[in-house]
Amino acid sequence: xxxxxxxxxxxxxxxxxxxxxxxxxxxxxxxxxxxxxxxxxxxxxxxxxxxxxxxxxxxxxxxxxxxxxxxxxxxxxxxxxxxxxxxxxxxxxxxxxxxxxxxxxxxxxxxxxxxxxxxxxxxxxxxxxxxxxxxxxxxxx
Amino acid sequence: xxxxxxxxxxxxxxxxxxxxxxxxxxxxxxxxxxxxxxxxxxxxxxxxxxxxxxxxxxxxxxxxxxxxxxxxxxxxxxxxxxxxxxxxxxxxxxxxxxxxxxxxxxxxxxxxxxxxxxxxxxxxxxxxxxxxxxxxxxxxx
Amino acid sequence: xxxxxxxxxxxxxxxxxxxxxxxxxxxxxxxxxxxxxxxxxxxxxxxxxxxxxxxxxxxxxxxxxxxxxxxxxxxxxxxxxxxxxxxxxxxxxxxxxxxxxxxxxxxxxxxxxxxxxxxxxxxxxxxxxxxxxxxxxxxxx
Amino acid sequence: xxxxxxxxxxxxxxxxxxxxxxxxxxxxxxxxxxxxxxxxxxxxxxxxxxxxxxxxxxxxxxxxxxxxxxxxxxxxxxxxxxxxxxxxxxxxxxxxxxxxxxxxxxxxxxxxxxxxxxxxxxxxxxxxxxxxxxxxxxxxx
Amino acid sequence: xxxxxxxxxxxxxxxxxxxxxxxxxxxxxxxxxxxxxxxxxxxxxxxxxxxxxxxxxxxxxxxxxxxxxxxxxxxxxxxxxxxxxxxxxxxxxxxxxxxxxxxxxxxxxxxxxxxxxxxxxxxxxxxxxxxxxxxxxxxxx
Amino acid sequence: xxxxxxxxxxxxxxxxxxxxxxxxxxxxxxxxxxxxxxxxxxxxxxxxxxxxxxxxxxxxxxxxxxxxxxxxxxxxxxxxxxxxxxxxxxxxxxxxxxxxxxxxxxxxxxxxxxxxxxxxxxxxxxxxxxxxxxxxxxxxx
Numbered sequence: 001x002x003x004x005x006x007x008x009x010x011x012x013x014x015x016x017x018x019x020x021x022x023x024x025x026x027x028x029x030x031x032x033x034x035x036x037x038x039x040x041x042x043x044x045x046x047x048x049x050x051x052x053x054x055x056x057x058x059x060x061x062x063x064x065x066x067x068x069x070x071x072x073x074x075x076x077x078x079x080x081x082x083x084x085x086x087x088x089x090x091x092x093x094x095x096x097x098x099x100x101x102x103x104x105x106x107x108x109x110x111x112x113x114x115x116x117x118x119x120x121x122x123x124x125x126x127x128x129x130x131x132x133x134x135x136x137x138x139x140x141x
Numbered sequence: 142x143x144x145x146x147x148x149x150x151x152x153x154x155x156x157x158x159x160x161x162x163x164x165x166x167x168x169x170x171x172x173x174x175x176x177x178x179x180x181x182x183x184x185x186x187x188x189x190x191x192x193x194x195x196x197x198x199x200x201x202x203x204x205x206x207x208x209x210x211x212x213x214x215x216x217x218x219x220x221x222x223x224x225x226x227x228x229x230x231x232x233x234x235x236x237x238x239x240x241x242x243x244x245x246x247x248x249x250x251x252x253x254x255x256x257x258x259x260x261x262x263x264x265x266x267x268x269x270x271x272x273x274x275x276x277x278x279x280x281x282x
Numbered sequence: 283x284x285x286x287x288x289x290x291x292x293x294x295x296x297x298x299x300x301x302x303x304x305x306x307x308x309x310x311x312x313x314x315x316x317x318x319x320x321x322x323x324x325x326x327x328x329x330x331x332x333x334x335x336x337x338x339x340x341x342x343x344x345x346x347x348x349x350x351x352x353x354x355x356x357x358x359x360x361x362x363x364x365x366x367x368x369x370x371x372x373x374x375x376x377x378x379x380x381x382x383x384x385x386x387x388x389x390x391x392x393x394x395x396x397x398x399x400x401x402x403x404x405x406x407x408x409x410x411x412x413x414x415x416x417x418x419x420x421x422x423x
Numbered sequence: 424x425x426x427x428x429x430x431x432x433x434x435x436x437x438x439x440x441x442x443x444x445x446x447x448x449x450x451x452x453x454x455x456x457x458x459x460x461x462x463x464x465x466x467x468x469x470x471x472x473x474x475x476x477x478x479x480x481x482x483x484x485x486x487x488x489x490x491x492x493x494x495x496x497x498x499x500x501x502x503x504x505x506x507x508x509x510x511x512x513x514x515x516x517x518x519x520x521x522x523x524x525x526x527x528x529x530x531x532x533x534x535x536x537x538x539x540x541x542x543x544x545x546x547x548x549x550x551x552x553x554x555x556x557x558x559x560x561x562x563x564x
Numbered sequence: 565x566x567x568x569x570x571x572x573x574x575x576x577x578x579x580x581x582x583x584x585x586x587x588x589x590x591x592x593x594x595x596x597x598x599x600x601x602x603x604x605x606x607x608x609x610x611x612x613x614x615x616x617x618x619x620x621x622x623x624x625x626x627x628x629x630x631x632x633x634x635x636x637x638x639x640x641x642x643x644x645x646x647x648x649x650x651x652x653x654x655x656x657x658x659x660x661x662x663x664x665x666x667x668x669x670x671x672x673x674x675x676x677x678x679x680x681x682x683x684x685x686x687x688x689x690x691x692x693x694x695x696x697x698x699x700x701x702x703x704x705x
Numbered sequence: 706x707x708x709x710x711x712x713x714x715x716x717x718x719x720x721x722x723x724x725x726x727x728x729x730x731x732x733x734x735x736x737x738x739x740x741x742x743x744x745x746x747x748x749x750x751x752x753x754x755x756x757x758x759x760x761x762x763x764x765x766x767x768x769x770x771x772x773x774x775x776x777x778x779x780x781x782x783x784x785x786x787x788x789x790x791x792x793x794x795x796x797x798x799x800x801x802x803x804x805x806x807x808x809x810x811x812x813x814x815x816x817x818x819x820x821x822x823x824x825x826x827x828x829x830x831x832x833x834x835x836x837x838x839x840x841x842x843x844x845x846x
Contacts, residue, residue, distance in 0.1 A: 001560075001561070002523045002526065002527070002558055002559065002560055003558070003559040003560075003561075004522070004523060004556075004557075004558050004559075005556070005557050005558075005559070006555060006556055007554070007555040007556075008555070009271070011180045011181060011182055011271070012180055012181060013154040013178065013179045013180050013181040013223075014181075016339075016340070018338060018339070029339060029344075030339075031346060032220070032221035033221065035221055035222065035223075035227075037154065037179075037222065037223035037226045037227055038154045038178075038179055038181065038223055039152045039153055039154050039181055039220075039221040039222060039223065040152060040153060040154040040155075040179065040180055040181005040182055040183075041152055041181055041182065041183050042181075042182050042183045042271050048559075053521065053523040053524060053527070056441060056519075057439075057441070057452060057453075057519060057521075058439070058518065058519030058520070058521035058523055058524045059521060059523065060523050060558070062452075063556060064454060079173070079180075080173035080174065080176055080180040081176065081178065081180060082154075082176075082178035082179055082180065085178045086176075086178055095340065096338075096339060096340030097340070098335065098339075098340035098341060099286070100284045100286060100335040100340055100341065100342050101335060101340045103284065104284070104335070130150070130152070130183050131289070132288060132289040132290075133286075133287070133288055133289075133345060134286075134287050135284055135285070135286050135287075135342070136284065136285040136286075136287070136330075137283075137284055137285075138283070138285075142842075142843070143805045143808065143809070143840055143841065143842055144840070144841040144842075144843075145804070145805060145838075145839075145840050145841075146838070146839050146840075146841070147837060147838055148836070148837040148838075149837070157621075157622070159620060159621070161620075170621060170626075171621075172628060189841075194803065194805040194806060194809070197723060197801075198721075198723070198734060198735075198801060198803075199721070199800065199801030199802070199803035199805055199806045200803060200805065201805050201840070203734075204838060205736060236622065237620075237621060237622030238622070239617065239621075239622035239623060240568070241566045241568060241617040241622055241623065241624050242617060242622045244566065245566070245617070272571070273570060273571040273572075274568075274569070274570055274571075274627060275568075275569050276566055276567070276568050276569075276624070277566065277567040277568075277569070277612075278565075278566055278567075279565070279567075291835070293744045293745060293746055293835070294744055294745060295718040295742065295743045295744050295745040295787075296745075298480075298481070300479060300480070302479075311480060311485075312480075313487060314784070314785035315785065317785055317786065317787075317791075319718065319743075319786065319787035319790045319791055320718045320742075320743050320745065320787055321716050321717055321718050321745055321784075321785040321786060321787065322716060322717060322718040322719075322743065322744055322745005322746055322747075323716055323745055323746065323747050324745075324746050324747045324835050361737070361744075362737035362738065362740055362744040363740065363742065363744060364718075364740075364742035364743055364744065367742045368740075368742055377481065378479075378480060378481030379481070380476065380480075380481035380482060381427070382425045382427060382476040382481055382482065382483050383476060383481045385425065386425070386476070412714070412716070412747050413430070414429060414430040414431070415427075415428065415429055415430075415486060416427075416428050417425055417426070417427050417428075417483070418425065418426040418427075418428070418471075419424075419425055419426075420424070420426075432694070434603045434604060434605055434694070435603055435604060436577040436601065436602045436603050436604040436646075437604075455643070455644035456644065458644055458645065458646075458650075460577065460602075460645070460646035460649045460650055461577045461601075461602055461604065461646055462575050462576055462577050462604055462643075462644040462645060462646065463575060463576060463577040463578075463602065463603055463604005463605055463606075464575055464604055464605065464606050465604075465605050465606045465694050502596070502603075503596035503597065503599055503603040504599065504601065504603060505577075505599075505601035505602055505603065508601045509599075509601055553573070553575070553606050580762075580763070582761060582762070584761075593762060593767075594762075595769060659763065660761075660762060660763030661763070662758065662762075662763035662764060663709070664707045664709060664758040664763055664764065664765050665758060665763045667707065668707070668758070695712070696711060696712040696713070697709075697710070697711055697712075697768060698709075698710050699707055699708070699709050699710075699765070700707065700708040700709075700710070700753075701706075701707055701708075702706070702708075
């Protein structure tokens with residue numbers, strides 16, 4: 001079994017806010033991230049698939065194909081977007097766009113496409129909010 | 142003469158938009174950056190001062206002092222902010238918050254404080270929007 | 283389950299020395315690291331916690347809280363210190379401050395605080411001595 | 424159990440080509456990588472061993488020894504070489520030198536030497552083709 | 565005056581060889597780089613242009629345009645190529661493809677296109693062969 | 706004219722202390738760096754030489770030779786050393802080993818050797834104390 005990983009970056013805005021709370025409560029819990037004008041990050045999305053290398057091509061998956069899947073399923077929706085205002089899974093306060101939740105959301109977007117292609121399985125998603133902070137999701141055990 | 146540099150990072154949102162243009166014109170010139178919900182970056186601010194090392198301390202400037210100046214003069218205003226909506230020099234469409242203009246704006250914020258302290262002079266500002274793109278300003282010649 | 287990671291850096295001195303050995307034996311085993319004047323590194327401490335994101339905040343843990351725990355429990359003791367001379371677990375030759383042992387020591391410092399907070403559990407510690415060398419500890423199985 | 428990792432880099436050329444296919448078929452599957460003049464990368468080889476730190480030295484393995492093993496077993500054969508033309512496991516079209524296959528090949532070169540030394544066991548190999556793409560192999564389960 | 569920089573990467577093969585010398589002489593001067601099977605690198609091309617930010621757009625140049633120029637003029641010719649065998653300025657032993665000469669060659673490719681566009685002037689080219697080695701060219705003074 | 710740069714790293718300990726001052730005064734000025742047990746860094750030494758590429762070899766200087774000069778003149782003296790206790794230019798309180806002073810000291814060590822070799826001239830020294838802080842020296846104007 002080989003674990004093959006590809007990284008891509010996207011730039012997005014977000015804020016943390018819970019509509020059920022007062023402004024003061026939001027600021028107490030979320031600090032600077034509660035600023036509803038939004039702030040942003042250069043996110044790194046790191047996608048790992050697991051499988052056996054094809055004996056003829058030496059590929060677990062075609063990395064060009066994986067790049068296209070990542071761009072079509074995640075980057076097209078997230079890059080140069082405001083996550084709270086424009087991205088389906090986060091908008092209207094459905095889900096706070098923390099790195100934790102972005103990792104799970106990216107898994108849900110990628111897993112059906114990667115696994116349906118046959119051969120390799122989605123194994124792990126990492127989302128870096130900064131080089132110092134990242135969240136990792138490996139699916140439901 | 143020694144050139145001493147310190148880096149810091151801030152996370153901010155921005156968009157590119159010219160009020161005098163139609164939406165179509167803004168999109169043609171600014172592309173994805175014309176999305177008025179904003180998108181964001183982890184910016185790196187790199188500040189270089191030039192001077193002679195003090196013969197007693199070996200310091201061109203006290204790096205702790207430089208960090209405080211950078212935080213007070215730039216990061217306090219820019220970090221976790223929407224540059225177009227909340228930062229004096231960019232708001233109300235006064236100035237498009239490109240890396241070029243952010244570098245000049247940071248120079249204007251830092252130069253009086255650094256140079257007034259005596260000894261070292263502000264020499265160069267770099268603003269990295271991503272690890273692949275950066276703007277540098279050295280003041281008016 | 284989400285694995286959430288935060289990095290921090292500290293600068294410290296250390297040397298490798300076994301009091302039970304002759305100087306020649308120490309030099310043979312530890313090479314340049316046996317220099318008892320000490321040498322130093324910019325260490326990176328990488329702390330991973332595992333848990334479910336809170337449905338309201340989207341947090342596995344509050345990253346500001348994690349930063350404070352890391353600073354109070356590890357960095358306050360290790361940063362700008364000589365590990366062999368000033369840090370409890372290494373001093374008086376008790377333990378050689380290799381990256382391996384620093385990772386275990388940091389785990390022992392962090393695990394009670396992280397796990398007592400409820401929710402997330404300490405999952406993994408990485409200590410980078412240089413960008414090329416790092417040790418990882420995941421607790422006792 | 425501690426997982427201790429060391430990185431090294433090597434510069435090599437390769438191309439992707441299957442002798443059983445036409446040129447058109449090779450180009451369709453392998454794209455730019457099918458150019459038989461070869462192209463190249465600065466590869467990073469990341470080797471992880473697992474074991475208990477020696478109670479006297481604090482070492483899982485002697486990192487100087489690990490560096491020597493990596494240089495003798497892998498870098499001496501791969502660095503400044505054309506993988507398809509000069510490296511035993513890839514030449515004469517035996518195996519396509521993808522990152523996946525390089526990771527497995529490096530494992531086969533390192534595992535007997537690392538494990539025979541006693542104490543630590545080879546745990547994981549990562550091969551970075553670029554900072555954005557890497558393959559990981561953990562041996563046969 | 566603002567100095568605006570954009571980076572791009574390309575993967576290429578090369579070797580160092582002087583047809584006028586014996587194999588022994590080539591090996592003595594060029595060492596491992598004299599292997600005529602070629603070896604390769606992930607090169608980073610760093611292009612800096614200098615000019616005044618446009619008062620309306622805030623751009624020294626449109627970074628999308630600069631990316632296209634870099635891809636069309638340099639990357640299309642160098643990426644996934646063997647510099648000695650396929651790239652005009654180096655082939656048939658005309659020029660040894662050192663980082664120094666690649667920087668000058670990239671300047672010659674880019675300067676007419678950048679400068680003809682008006683406004684900004686090509687200011688500096690950097691070519692990183694590895695993260696540890698780079699050559700910089702600023703044109704003829 | 707080409708500017709050719711090579712980087713190398715060294716790990717060293719240091720502290721900041723002025724014998725003419727009281728302990729309180731040292732702590733006030735130097736903060737955590739006044740701890741006389743020392744602390745340490747992974748320093749990066751970046752050496753730039755300037756010259757014309759040789760028309761036959763394409764080299765400004767032979768990078769292998771430059772590496773040897775850097776190792777012999779600087780790293781042999783600084784790596785795995787305590788700068789205040791073991792390095793000629795800093796010991797006995799002669800000079801505070803700040804990045805500023807290390808850059809000047811490395812210049813003095815390298816300039817005679819580089820310039821005597823003919824062809825290229827030492828152009829610039831950078832010393833990174835951390836990835837966030839560096840000092841640059843270009844010689845006396």
